[in-house]
Amino acid sequence: MPAQGDPVGRKEGSALAFVKRYLIPRLIQYFLVIFLGITAVFFIPRMTPNDPVQRTLQEMKARGSYLDPGTMDEIIADLTEMYGLGGSWLDQYFAFWGRLFQGDFGVSFFQFPTRVNVLINIALPWTLGLLLTTTFFSWTLGNIIGGLAGYYARRSWSRVLDTVAMIVRPLPYYIFSFGMLLLLAYVVRWFPVSGGMEIGRTVSFSWEFIKDVLWHSVLPALSLVILGGAVMFQTMKLIVQNVNAENFVQYAKLGGVTESRIVGKYVIRNALLPQITGLALSLGQIFSGALITEIVFSYPGLGTLLYNAIITGDYNLIMGITVFSIFAITTAILIVDLTYPLFDPRVRYN
Amino acid sequence: MKVFKDLFRDYRFALSFCVLVVLLILAGLSFFSPYDPTLWGAVPRDLSPSAKYWLGTDSNGQDVFWQATFAVRNSLIISLIAGLVSRVIAVIVGMVSGYKGGATDRVLMFLGDSLLVIPLFLIMVMLSMLVRQYMNLLVLGLLLSFFGWAWDARLIRSLILSLRERDFTQTAILSGTGTLRMVLNEYMPFAMPLIFSTLINNMSWAIGLEMTLAILGLVNMSIPTLGTMLNWAISYQAILLMRWWWIGTPVVLSIFLFIALYWMSVSISEYLDPRTRIQRVGA
Amino acid sequence: MQNTVLRTEQLKAFYVLDQFGAQKVVKAVNEVDLDIRENEVYGIAGESGCGKTTLLKALYNAIEPPLRLVGGKIYYRVNGKDVDVTTLSAEEKRKLRWEFISYVPQGSMSVLNPVLKLKETYQDFIFSHVSRQSREEALNLAKSHIAELGLPRNVLDAYPHQLSGGMRQRVTIALAALLKPRIIIGDEPTTALDVVVQRGVVQLLKAIQVKLQNTIVLVTHDMGVQANIADRVGIMYAGKIVEEGTTEKIYGEAFHPYTRYLINSLPKFGDKTMRESAPGSPPSLANVPPGCPFHPRCPRVMEICQSQMPGFTTLGADHKAACWLAGEGKNGKAS
Numbered sequence A: 001m002p003a004q005g006d007p008v009g010r011k012e013g014s015a016l017a018f019v020k021r022y023l024i025p026r027l028i029q030y031f032l033v034i035f036l037g038i039t040a041v042f043f044i045p046r047m048t049p050n051d052p053v054q055r056t057l058q059e060m061k062a063r064g065s066y067l068d069p070g071t072m073d074e075i076i077a078d079l080t081e082m083y084g085l086g087g088s089w090l091d092q093y094f095a096f097w098g099r100l101f102q103g104d105f106g107v108s109f110f111q112f113p114t115r116v117n118v119l120i121n122i123a124l125p126w127t128l129g130l131l132l133t134t135t136f137f138s139w140t141l142g143n144i145i146g147g148l149a150g151y152y153a154r155r156s157w158s159r160v161l162d163t164v165a166m167i168v169r170p171l172p173y174y175i176f177s178f179g180m181l182l183l184l185a186y187v188v189r190w191f192p193v194s195g196g197m198e199i200g201r202t203v204s205f206s207w208e209f210i211k212d213v214l215w216h217s218v219l220p221a222l223s224l225v226i227l228g229g230a231v232m233f234q235t236m237k238l239i240v241q242n243v244n245a246e247n248f249v250q251y252a253k254l255g256g257v258t259e260s261r262i263v264g265k266y267v268i269r270n271a272l273l274p275q276i277t278g279l280a281l282s283l284g285q286i287f288s289g290a291l292i293t294e295i296v297f298s299y300p301g302l303g304t305l306l307y308n309a310i311i312t313g314d315y316n317l318i319m320g321i322t323v324f325s326i327f328a329i330t331t332a333i334l335i336v337d338l339t340y341p342l343f344d345p346r347v348r349y350n
Numbered sequence B: 001m002k003v004f005k006d007l008f009r010d011y012r013f014a015l016s017f018c019v020l021v022v023l024l025i026l027a028g029l030s031f032f033s034p035y036d037p038t039l040w041g042a043v044p045r046d047l048s049p050s051a052k053y054w055l056g057t058d059s060n061g062q063d064v065f066w067q068a069t070f071a072v073r074n075s076l077i078i079s080l081i082a083g084l085v086s087r088v089i090a091v092i093v094g095m096v097s098g099y100k101g102g103a104t105d106r107v108l109m110f111l112g113d114s115l116l117v118i119p120l121f122l123i124m125v126m127l128s129m130l131v132r133q134y135m136n137l138l139v140l141g142l143l144l145s146f147f148g149w150a151w152d153a154r155l156i157r158s159l160i161l162s163l164r165e166r167d168f169t170q171t172a173i174l175s176g177t178g179t180l181r182m183v184l185n186e187y188m189p190f191a192m193p194l195i196f197s198t199l200i201n202n203m204s205w206a207i208g209l210e211m212t213l214a215i216l217g218l219v220n221m222s223i224p225t226l227g228t229m230l231n232w233a234i235s236y237q238a239i240l241l242m243r244w245w246w247i248g249t250p251v252v253l254s255i256f257l258f259i260a261l262y263w264m265s266v267s268i269s270e271y272l273d274p275r276t277r278i279q280r281v282g283a
Numbered sequence C: 001m002q003n004t005v006l007r008t009e010q011l012k013a014f015y016v017l018d019q020f021g022a023q024k025v026v027k028a029v030n031e032v033d034l035d036i037r038e039n040e041v042y043g044i045a046g047e048s049g050c051g052k053t054t055l056l057k058a059l060y061n062a063i064e065p066p067l068r069l070v071g072g073k074i075y076y077r078v079n080g081k082d083v084d085v086t087t088l089s090a091e092e093k094r095k096l097r098w099e100f101i102s103y104v105p106q107g108s109m110s111v112l113n114p115v116l117k118l119k120e121t122y123q124d125f126i127f128s129h130v131s132r133q134s135r136e137e138a139l140n141l142a143k144s145h146i147a148e149l150g151l152p153r154n155v156l157d158a159y160p161h162q163l164s165g166g167m168r169q170r171v172t173i174a175l176a177a178l179l180k181p182r183i184i185i186g187d188e189p190t191t192a193l194d195v196v197v198q199r200g201v202v203q204l205l206k207a208i209q210v211k212l213q214n215t216i217v218l219v220t221h222d223m224g225v226q227a228n229i230a231d232r233v234g235i236m237y238a239g240k241i242v243e244e245g246t247t248e249k250i251y252g253e254a255f256h257p258y259t260r261y262l263i264n265s266l267p268k269f270g271d272k273t274m275r276e277s278a279p280g281s282p283p284s285l286a287n288v289p290p291g292c293p294f295h296p297r298c299p300r301v302m303e304i305c306q307s308q309m310p311g312f313t314t315l316g317a318d319h320k321a322a323c324w325l326a327g328e329g330k331n332g333k334a335s
Helices: A007-012 A014-047 A052-062 A069-082 A089-101 A116-151 A156-168 A173-187 A207-244 A247-254 A259-297 A302-312 A315-343 B002-008 B011-032 B064-100 B102-117 B120-134 B137-147 B150-164 B167-174 B179-215 B226-235 B244-272 C052-059 C090-096 C118-127 C132-148 C153-157 C165-177 C195-212 C223-229 C247-252 C257-264
Strands: C004-019 C022-037 C041-045 C067-078 C081-084 C101-104 C183-187 C215-219 C232-237 C240-246 C313-316 C319-321
Touching: A014 A089, A014 A315, A014 B102, A014 B120, A052 A069, A116 A156, A116 A207, A116 A259, A116 A302, A116 A315, A156 A207, A156 B244, A173 A207, A173 A259, A173 B179, A173 B244, A207 A259, A247 A259, A259 A302, A259 A315, A259 B102, A259 B120, A259 C118, A302 A315, A302 B120, A315 B102, A315 B120, B002 B011, B002 B244, B011 B064, B011 B244, B064 B102, B064 B137, B064 B150, B064 B179, B064 B226, B064 B244, B102 B150, B120 B137, B120 B179, B137 B179, B150 B179, B179 B226, B179 B244, B226 B244, C004 C052, C004 C215, C022 C052, C022 C067, C022 C215, C022 C240, C041 C052, C041 C195, C041 C223, C052 C067, C052 C183, C052 C215, C101 C165, C118 C132, C118 C153, C118 C165, C132 C153, C132 C165, C165 C195, C183 C195, C195 C215, C195 C223, C215 C223, C223 C247, C232 C247, C232 C257, C240 C247, C240 C257, C247 C257
Parallel strands: C041 C215, C041 C232, C101 C183, C183 C215
Antiparallel strands: C004 C022, C004 C067, C067 C081, C232 C240, C240 C319, C313 C319
């Protein structure tokens, strides 16, 4: 009988097929989502009945922002340019894209005349640090603990954890973080109430500074890790219970493969695959959650910047943050999607 | 009602059902409120709970208990509008996508996926900033429904795809059943339970997002909802002034509401399909 | 007569299901006595749903809820000693697997871990049983083993989905033989394959058995495959063995009416008459008819068949049947 499906023979032709079947659709999706998101951002202010410039000014006044007449004129000029109100909608639309490509989101009103991208740059490291560490921890911890809880679903600790997750999971970011703040910062006073560091501290690379920053980030980070972890825990537990029933797990058990190997290489490793896709799909929500949590703890990242923009009616800043976020999140999703084949050989070859 | 009996075996369903009934009664009580919810100074300010004012009064001079009845009612109304309208969108998109397939399917699913991927919260912030002056329960509900259908459309689509594989679809098509009749008569009965369980999840998501927008002051602050109540409490420094009855009421009520809705949906979807719990990540 | 390597006594394995408060008992294996010998291929045949696969699970000592061992014993002959394997601890059970008794699964598509190269799967199976010192050696052995069985050498560098169904099945068979077990149990190993590939797989099994001089227990509903490979065949109906004999006896002198139906359903060269199969369908194991369970479908049913199950009657050397036509049966109970 001839050797069928010679593996070496098949691998050769698959690189191109992989690019065609996996890579290109994702790149197309990436650019289309950005295109769609930015287009939405462009049209949203134009869908309201009144002139967006006047509308924005009204909003700022309604928020009680004081502006002297000189500033006001500059803002009107900037707004008119930003919205590119000269010319047809199509001209305006292209002008809008042109500015975005130069990384120019216009000028902030509430910290006039600082440019929006400067403000974003200042806030970004805080958000990035918080977001990356908490997402890493919640994903890793949630999946490992959830995986074990799914494999040992009959154990009592697994049931206890499941109940905890059932209680935490449905709470929106705001309510959960707010509850943590009330409990741990006001009632028992273990952690600082707000901010990213002690007021008046200057940024330096001293141990004192790092310690202070870390100390202030404990509560927001804890909130994000617990809430995000609970979601990961529950989905992972469920996936593991399904994977557990798969033939290859049963077969390994019948083969007397040691339990530690089965749990790690057979159950959890396979259950992680949908969790990677799941992470990509939920990055938008995780990001929004981080912004909301920052607002609760007045953590000096993009969330708090957004909050300040909202209460001062700084539409440019909100738009800048939104546009930036669309780019950041879709890019992050693309990166996750591109690493997926590393974990799943079925996508790599075939 | 055998279904109910079976569901009540699950303590999570029983518990969440009871909590929701209590909350519904609370919402119903708002119709008997002695106070106008928009009127300030109806009662003395900042009293702690007593026999007369069960949950105390707030700094606006409103009775916290009666205010809470309105808040629960309005939050439920918003979430019902959001949930029901987005169900209609989700069902249409999901069914058309699943039934038609091909390019229609790809376009619709791409739109849906984009909504899942884009930071919706920020888009909602932008939108609510601009329509703030027209903001009421209906507008907010519609706004939320416009963004809350994508995930559920996907679920309904995959249900339709699996139904399409079954024999009765072929039989119906061969016997000349029209597309619309086909979808309504043959598919709807299968999709109903899924629609219901996603409705509950979607309501929970809508209430959560409403609260978040309300905290940011992006809704009409004179309409009492769980979110606006919390916003007033925070902006009057109820935490620092230790007015726990004021800040605690919307927080505790909403926690109960979220957990009850979630447990109910988990319980129902487990009953429908023990293998997969249909869940969505709340924002 | 060769030595017994696997023996059951009055084995009873039932599924006990709890459905909305009502208990449902499925009598999948009911009072089965087996005596499987060293160096033979023992076939177990019967229609789908007769309890074959459950019997196999029990023989493999892999009884897990909802399946329960209700009565009887299972003995392996390990190193010259009879071991009652039902009383072993989980770890002792695990150690017997693959070293003493191994298993070839039915569908080979989903039994191999999709994210591991076959090499890694092989390693997992080997390393779980072989001491740390001799692992390298075992792995080299595996490679030469693969070559000996006529599989391409680089097959171990492939992922499961890169192989054809036949190749995957050969890989699982090679894997089962890796640690030179005394018994290999096969659960319909050829069913999912097309006929040409089936033959190769059967030949591979046979080759391994000849080489290792061990025992293969092969469950399949395909009487053709049984005829090709088995030395002895047991016919199973509704959770019981109803006839057992050497392959020649079963195919040449089948006694039990049910066995005859099975044999007659095989195609023969030159015979153009309609293939005759047993009327009706096998009973649900949750609701087995009283007496001889075959009596509702039996063309030669008698009054006594409807109330009592006969024991085994010896019909010749290595041939016995449990049927009232042969007598009440003094040679071992079947009921």
